[in-house]
Amino acid sequence: MSKGQRVGYVRVSSLDQNTARQLDGLDLDRIFEDHASGKDTHRPQLQELLRFVRDGDTVVVHSMDRLGRNVDELRTLVTDLNTRGVRVEFHREGLTFTGDRNPMNTLLLTLLGAVAEFLRAQILENQREGIAKAKQAGKYRGRKRALTPAQVQDLRRQVQAGAQKSALAREFGISRETLYTYLRSG
The missing domain is CATH 1.10.10 (Arc Repressor Mutant, subunit A)
Structure with a gap:
């Protein structure tokens, strides 16, 4: 496998959030940046990254939850990239996936991906409960409209x-x- 490019992927959920801390200080040839929810893989820069990377490249992501918050999609993305000869590094977790049939890597990817999925579901449930209570108390009016x-x-x-x-x-x-x-x- 030839030495390819180190390609970064960063993601935040909204336009007002900042991606600067995610891969700060890492030596990368190119960075793809999405301002979109991680609920699915329909993100423009993720799709562009998937078209861009080649055999021998390494995709570097700050943490697993930045790549995906659904364990099935996370595993599919990593497996697809590995099958194409692309390594995947998760900086925060200190994990690298190369496509080796390593049972520990499979366990860690599945387990940590499931934790990210669980945390996302927990956040949404807490949010729904809080809104319901606020509505019940007459304190919830919803988000301020963007336009008059x-x-x-x-x-x-x-x-x-x-x-x-x-x-x-x-x-x-x-x-x-x-x-x-x-x-x-x-």
């Missing part, structure tokens, strides 16, 4: 006039998904 009613009218007017949706999302400071939500809601 006047801005929503302006947004819809510009879309009808043929303006590009991605440019409008940037102009209004919202994600494209939020833009589409506003367009569907009225």
Whole structure:
């Protein structure tokens, strides 16, 4: 196996979060950065990384939960990369997966992936319980709307006039998904 590139992958869940600490100080040839939930593998930069890496490359990820929060998808990603001759290193855990049929590596990947999946489910359950209690006490009003009613009218007017949706999302400071939500809601 020839020495390939060291390719980093970093992920945070939202645009206002910072990825700087994740692979800080590591010598990498290229970094792919997603600002998206880890609930599934439908992340643009992850998909680009999967197309980019070649036999002999090493993918470096800060921790397993940055690559995936679902044990099945995590195992599938690592297995797919290893089958293609790509090593996967998880920096925080100090683990490297090369495709060797090592029972300990399989156990650790499955176990730590399951822990990440469990923690994600626990966070969501706690969030639902907290919201339900706050609603019951009359204290929950939901998230503040990103746009005022006047801005929503302006947004819809510009879309009808043929303006590009991605440019409008940037102009209004919202994600494209939020833009589409506003367009569907009225």
